[in-house]
Amino acid sequence: VLPPILFGIADLLVVLFSGIYFAVSPELYQRGLVLLLPAEGRERAREVLHVIGQSLWLWLVGQLCAMAIVGALVAFGLWLLGSPVPFQLGILAGLLEFVPYAGPVLAAAPAVLIAFAQSPTEALWVALLYTAIQQVEGQLIQPLVQRAAIDLPPVLTIAAIAAGGLLFGLIGVIVATPLTICILVCVNMLYLADHLGEDR
16 A cells, blocks of 8 residues: 555655746746747747646636635634644645545545544534535535636536546546646637637
């Protein structure tokens, strides 16, 4: 069990630091990518990359807002239930919210175990709290926040996450949504707009 966990942590660190490097100097990577293309297509490539960058930024802002809301709800709910370390568990829940589907389960596990050490009844209430918050998050918070940030069809997102998890595991789940955004922008601009002449 330990080696897969270590490999998963290593993969997460690679994705994290890669994202930081891209965010710090995106012009460097954009310029290098554009130079690989023929001269007549470089201006359009810059436009597409600019839209991709804007879309990813809006998605990230929406994701951070959802993470903050979930973390605050978990912390407040655990505090009302009298659970130990509610704010630390709230921070953990907010951070793990970035990982679709698996994150909420990983966040709930330590809270339920801590509550179970107090009493089985408290563990049940904590489990119900996390379930209720995740229902609110999935049905209300995420759709509203992401709809305000970027127009991404929910079914497309679910399918991308499922495919990413099946093919590449946890890392595939994490990068599925931003990768889908990149592909969607390319389809809209390069195929629908440029090739078919659709106004997108």
